[in-house]
Amino acid sequence: MSTLTTEGTVGLGIRRISASKKPDTTTKQYPELAILVDISSCIGCKACEAACQQWHDLTPPIMTPEEVVQRRIAGYQSHPDLRHDLFMLMKFNEGESEGRFVWFITKYQCMHCAEPGCLIACPSPGAVIQYQNGIVDFDHSKCIGCKMCLVGCPFDVPRFDANNKPWKCNFCIDRVTAGLEPACVKTCPTQCLTFGFKEDMVEKGKKIVQSLKERGYKNATLYDPPGVGGTGYIYVLPHGDKVKEYNLPENPRVDASIGLWKGPLKVLGSIAIWGALLGAFLQLILWGPIKVLGGKEEDKEG
Amino acid sequence: MDIERFSATDRILHWVTAIAFLYCMLSGIGIAYPKFHWMLTLLGGGEFARWLHPWAGAVFSVGAILMILKWSRDMVMKGEDWLWLMRIKAYISGRHEDLPEVGKFNGGQKLYSWVVFLSAVIFFLSGLPMWFPENFSIGLVRWSVVVHEITFIVATFFTVIHIYMGTIGVPGSIWGMIGGKVSETWARFHHPRWFREVRGE
Numbered sequence: 382m383s384t385l386t387t388e389g390t391v392g393l394g395i396r397r398i399s400a401s402k403k404p405d406t407t408t409k410q411y412p413e414l415a416i417l418v419d420i421s422s423c424i425g426c427k428a429c430e431a432a433c434q435q436w437h438d439l440t441p442p443i444m445t446p447e448e449v450v451q452r453r454i455a456g457y458q459s460h461p462d463l464r465h466d467l468f469m470l471m472k473f474n475e476g477e478s479e480g481r482f483v484w485f486i487t488k489y490q491c492m493h494c495a496e497p498g499c500l501i502a503c504p505s506p507g508a509v510i511q512y513q514n515g516i517v518d519f520d521h522s523k524c525i526g527c528k529m530c531l532v533g534c535p536f537d538v539p540r541f542d543a544n545n546k547p548w549k550c551n552f553c554i555d556r557v558t559a560g561l562e563p564a565c566v567k568t569c570p571t572q573c574l575t576f577g578f579k580e581d582m583v584e585k586g587k588k589i590v591q592s593l594k595e596r597g598y599k600n601a602t603l604y605d606p607p608g609v610g611g612t613g614y615i616y617v618l619p620h621g622d623k624v625k626e627y628n629l630p631e632n633p634r635v636d637a638s639i640g641l642w643k644g645p646l647k648v649l650g651s652i653a654i655w656g657a658l659l660g661a662f663l664q665l666i667l668w669g670p671i672k673v674l675g676g677k678e679e680d681k682e683g
Numbered sequence: 684m685d686i687e688r689f690s691a692t693d694r695i696l697h698w699v700t701a702i703a704f705l706y707c708m709l710s711g712i713g714i715a716y717p718k719f720h721w722m723l724t725l726l727g728g729g730e731f732a733r734w735l736h737p738w739a740g741a742v743f744s745v746g747a748i749l750m751i752l753k754w755s756r757d758m759v760m761k762g763e764d765w766l767w768l769m770r771i772k773a774y775i776s777g778r779h780e781d782l783p784e785v786g787k788f789n790g791g792q793k794l795y796s797w798v799v800f801l802s803a804v805i806f807f808l809s810g811l812p813m814w815f816p817e818n819f820s821i822g823l824v825r826w827s828v829v830v831h832e833i834t835f836i837v838a839t840f841f842t843v844i845h846i847y848m849g850t851i852g853v854p855g856s857i858w859g860m861i862g863g864k865v866s867e868t869w870a871r872f873h874h875p876r877w878f879r880e881v882r883g884e
Binding site: 400401504505506523524525526527528529531532537541544545636638639641642646647649650651653654656657658660661664665667668669670671672673674675 | 825
C-alpha cells in the first residue's frame, strides 16, 4: 500500500485538455506524480508487465517461436512492440559498454510527458487529458480516430484498436485515484520501481545515480528529458552515455512540424480563407456580379 | 439559342469531384480547426467524418486527375492567359474592354484547373501517410501533415473564389454545369473566341 494518495478526485483536477483553451488552474493545484525506474536494480523479471496486463485485463497473443525468429527478438522479450492490448513492454537489448557485456533493459510505455506531444497534436477537444498530477489519459468518447496522437508522440507509444482508438499506459489512474500505487510498482520485487511525487522521485533518482558513480558507473544518469518538460516515468540509467541502447530517444521533443501546423499555418489558413470570402463579398458590393455586357440589354438574336 | 458548354461526362466528372472535395474541405476544417469541430456533427459525427474523409479524398483525387486528362488541351496556359490574369482587376470591376479575348476558358479558370490537379496529387500523396501512419516513417508522416495543410490553404482559397464566380459572381455560368447549356449572349460576351469556334465562324 502506498503512503501517497490523491485524496479522491482532488488529484484529478485538469491541467489541460487537447484542442481547447487552457483551464484556470489557480484554484486548485496538485503536485506531479512520477514513477522512478531504477534500471540498475532491475532483474528483468517482467513481473511489472504481467501485473499491467492483469490489472488492465489485457490478453495480448503470445508470440510463436517462429515469430520470435522472424522478428529477430532476443528470446527474453515477450513481444516485439507495444500493442493496443499491451500497454507496457520490457525491452531487452544485448550490447557492450567499455568492452564488457551489458544487458540493456528498458521499461517501455507512455512516459506521461509534461509537454505531451499527443495532447498538443490532438485536434479533437477533450480527447487527450492531462491531469494536475501529470497523468496523461485518453477519452475515447471524444476521440475521432485520426491518429494524430501517434504523430505527435516523441516516444512512439499510442497503439490503435480496430476502431482507431488509441490505447496506452494510463498510470493506473483508477488505482492512483484510490490511493494505490500503479500495478507495475506494486508488483516489482526488487524495488526498482518507486512511485511518489515527482520532486521526491527526482531526488531519490539523483542519489542512486550518485552511488552508482561511486561504484564505478561513471556515466550513470537520470533520464528526465527536458525537451518534453520532463516525464512521469524517470529512469536511472547505469550507462547514461548509451541512451539509444536502452531504446530511449536521446533528446525527445515535440516535433517542430506539429507546432508549425498547429500555430502559424492555422493563422495563415484562417487569413487566406476568410480573406477569400471577404474578397468575394467586396467584389459583390463594390462592382456587383459580372453581367453580360455589363448588364446592358441587347438584341437577343445573337 | 443555347450552346452546349459541358457534356454529360464533363458534368458528372465535375460534380463527383466537387462534392467529394466539398466533403473533404468541410470535414478537414472540422478536424483540423477546433473552433469548427461542431461542423463534424453535421457531416455525420467526428468518427464518421474522419472515416469518410480519406475515402472522399480518394474519389476527389481520381476525379480531378480524370478531369484534367479530359480537359488539359483547353487548359494550357498561354501568353494571353497570363495577361488576362495580370488584368484581373479589370475583369472583376466590369471593365471588360481592357481584357484580351478569351477562348473556352479564361486565365483564371485555367489557373484554377491546375491548382485542382496539383492539389489532388499532393493531397493524395500527403494524405496516404496520414491515413496509415503506422506504415510510414514517422518523419514522413509529420511533414505530410504540414504539406496537407498548406495544400488545403491554397486549394480552399481558390475554391472559394471558384464557387463565388460560378454562382453569384458571373450570372449565367452555373447553367454550364447544370444542364450543360449556356446562352449565346453569355458565351459571346465571356468566351468570344470559343463562341466563334462553336459556331464554325
